Amino acid sequence: MIKIGFIGIGNMGSAMANGISKAKSAEVFAYDIDERKASNVNQNEVKILKSTKEIFEKSQYVVLAIKPQYYKELFKEIKEYITSEHIIVTIAPGFTIKSVKKALGEETKIVRTMPNTPALVNEGMTAYCFIEEDIDDKAHDELKTIFSSFGKYIKINETDIEAFITIAGSSPAYAYVYMEAMADAAVSFGLARDVSYELAAQALKGAAQMVLESKKHPGVLKDAVCSPGGGTIQAILKLEETGFRNSIIQSMKAVYEKSIEQGKLSE
Numbered sequence: 522m523i524k525i526g527f528i529g530i531g532n533m534g535s536a537m538a539n540g541i542s543k544a545k546s547a548e549v550f551a552y553d554i555d556e557r558k559a560s561n562v563n564q565n566e567v568k569i570l571k572s573t574k575e576i577f578e579k580s581q582y583v584v585l586a587i588k589p590q591y592y593k594e595l596f597k598e599i600k601e602y603i604t605s606e607h608i609i610v611t612i613a614p615g616f617t618i619k620s621v622k623k624a625l626g627e628e629t630k631i632v633r634t635m636p637n638t639p640a641l642v643n644e645g646m647t648a649y650c651f652i653e654e655d656i657d658d659k660a661h662d663e664l665k666t667i668f669s670s671f672g673k674y675i676k677i678n679e680t681d682i683e684a685f686i687t688i689a690g691s692s693p694a695y696a697y698v699y700m701e702a703m704a705d706a707a708v709s710f711g712l713a714r715d716v717s718y719e720l721a722a723q724a725l726k727g728a729a730q731m732v733l734e735s736k737k738h739p740g741v742l743k744d745a746v747c748s749p750g751g752g753t754i755q756a757i758l759k760l761e762e763t764g765f766r767n768s769i770i771q772s773m774k775a776v777y778e779k780s781i782e783q784g785k786l787s788e
Contacts, residue, residue: 531561577602617633701718
């Protein structure tokens, strides 16, 4: 059976660990320097260990699920525990495969991933990449089993990681701001706050599902909602007038540039 260990069980680490354990796709171990974080995972399914050393003793796949600012310190601690059997899975923006290999050893097998927070509800989107000669077909199949436990996944070129972050990694935050704004407007029209949030969330969920299932261009689906002379087309015109599209594009550009900057700092 696949054996996977998590160093760090905050929001993302616990979401991944719980998803994997619930799917029973691997035996899951976890360690966090903050013992209180153990409550973030189902301890009936996820075995809590007492050190990073134990994680490496029990696991083949080791996920470094801590904040990026602590990565370099962690590298120094775990370097001596890594063997040729281990596969290190990173989830931190900015840390390239090259930079991690430089810190842990050129022979270290690295899988760079970028999950997103909807993994908390098994609706995550995870991008991943690796150097082909590091990961054989068996390991690749096991990785896909792991990633499918908390959502969907896509293998991409490492050069596309920053672009992925802008459209999938950070975008849940954009959606939450959009939902909050819609709810604020609905509340001003007299709807209750909790009802407004539920309606906004379901509307966006439904729209997203229509894109995924119909495979139609979003513009085609938008046109279907906009009746001639109706209210929706007036709303679309107002969005254009107030720079809605440009605001989204500029926001994603800011994330992209920040991700590039972080990557340079990790080298």
